[in-house]
Amino acid sequence: MTFTPVELEVDTRVEIGSEAVAVAHPNIALVKYWGKRDETLALPVTGSLSMTLDIYPTTTTVRLIEGPSDVVELNGSTATGASYARVARFLDLIRARSGRSEHALVVSANTGPTGAGLASSASGFAALAGAAAAAYGLGADARALSRLARRGSGSASRSIFGGFVVWHAGEGEGEAGDLSSYAEPIGGEALDPALIVAVTDHQEKAVSSREAMRRTCASSPLYPGWAGDSALALDEMRKAIERRDLPAVGEIAERNALGMHASMLMARPPIRYLSPQSIAVLDAVLALRADGIAAYATIDAGPNVTVLCARADEDRVAATLRAVGDFVDTRTAHLGPGATLVPGGDR
Numbered sequence: 001m002t003f004t005p006v007e008l009e010v011d012t013r014v015e016i017g018s019e020a021v022a023v024a025h026p027n028i029a030l031v032k033y034w035g036k037r038d039e040t041l042a043l044p045v046t047g048s049l050s051m052t053l054d055i056y057p058t059t060t061t062v063r064l065i066e067g068p069s070d071v072v073e074l075n076g077s078t079a080t081g082a083s084y085a086r087v088a089r090f091l092d093l094i095r096a097r098s099g100r101s102e103h104a105l106v107v108s109a110n111t112g113p114t115g116a117g118l119a120s121s122a123s124g125f126a127a128l129a130g131a132a133a134a135a136y137g138l139g140a141d142a143r144a145l146s147r148l149a150r151r152g153s154g155s156a157s158r159s160i161f162g163g164f165v166v167w168h169a170g171e172g173e174g175e176a177g178d179l180s181s182y183a184e185p186i187g188g189e190a191l192d193p194a195l196i197v198a199v200t201d202h203q204e205k206a207v208s209s210r211e212a213m214r215r216t217c218a219s220s221p222l223y224p225g226w227a228g229d230s231a232l233a234l235d236e237m238r239k240a241i242e243r244r245d246l247p248a249v250g251e252i253a254e255r256n257a258l259g260m261h262a263s264m265l266m267a268r269p270p271i272r273y274l275s276p277q278s279i280a281v282l283d284a285v286l287a288l289r290a291d292g293i294a295a296y297a298t299i300d301a302g303p304n305v306t307v308l309c310a311r312a313d314e315d316r317v318a319a320t321l322r323a324v325g326d327f328v329d330t331r332t333a334h335l336g337p338g339a340t341l342v343p344g345g346d347r
């Protein structure tokens with residue numbers, strides 16, 4: 001199984017009504033991105049590594065319209081306030097790059113829980129970057145698209161690609177930082193793990209990851225330690241994927257995620273995404289390991305836990321997680337594809 005990056009066509013015949021449709025999948029980081037060194041350019045403090053999933057795709061259509069402002073429809077409702085502003089700001093970037101001024105109608109449908117720490121912003125902004133670049137006739141190869149998606153949501157830079165993906169922190173500030181901070185696929189698909197998503201909560205989180213990162217970087221004395229360790233974890237993780245060492249991959253991922261949450265717990269004021277249900281799922285993962293099953297947890301900015309294991313163990317792991325309580329629902333994911341344009345948009 002290999003995942004090749006998309007290459008977008010360059011086409012300058014853009015007019016009102018030009019439309020493109022893109023699909024992208026979420027990714028779950030095994031070495032997390034947590035903290036920006038530049039907020040405007042979305043340059044991360046540390047590099048990160050993820051697996052793109054084959055579930056919960058987002059499909060986004062972008063059409064150029066006549067009209068005084070962008071119109072954004074997310075999951076069937078017209079977006080307003082902060083979620084509208086975030087999309088409109090991203091379109092401003094695309095307009096600046098493409099030298100065009102038309103507004104757009106954006107229609108986006110996400111099939112997973114939104115804003116609940118299950119990477120909906122990653123699939124969302126990867127699909128938006130792909131569709132908007134194409135609709136505005138912006139020639140962008142996969143690396144450029146990854147840098148663009150990064151500006152919408154850092155983790156979206158990784159969802160441009162399928163399989164295992166590294167997002168380089170990049171070097172320097174300003175343009176040098178922008179050019180060097182992109183994601184790329186790293187191979188290693190032979191590991192071919194399963195990832196069980198244990199959904200305990202569909203609610204949107206109370207503190208956005210943007211705000212939580214800001215607060216952690218600014219005030220947690222544990223943050224520098226986590227960030228320093230993350231660079232080492234990234235190196236070790238690449239090697240562990242390469243040699244198909246699932247227990248090592250899992251151990252590194254679990255430690256990195258728990259460390260990220262530990263650093264948040266010591267922010268001022270503290271941020272706590274973990275719920276009693278998350279802890280119950282973490283206990284079940286420990287019990288599985290005590291039973292000899294190589295299962296390892298990771299948790300993003302929310303209460304939901306995802307559990308990495310071998311495909312051969314996926315049914316047992318999923319059943320064990322569901323047995324934790326009625327509040328746990330599971331979905332089983334595997335390595336998934338990168339963002340693609342859908343034939344049918346006119347571009």
Ligand code: PMV
Pocket residue numbers: 028029031032033034048119121122153154155156209210299300301
């Ligand atoms: O992409 P953002 O800005 O929503 O940040 C997401 C950060 C984590 O999901 C917690 C970790 C990661 O690397 O995806």
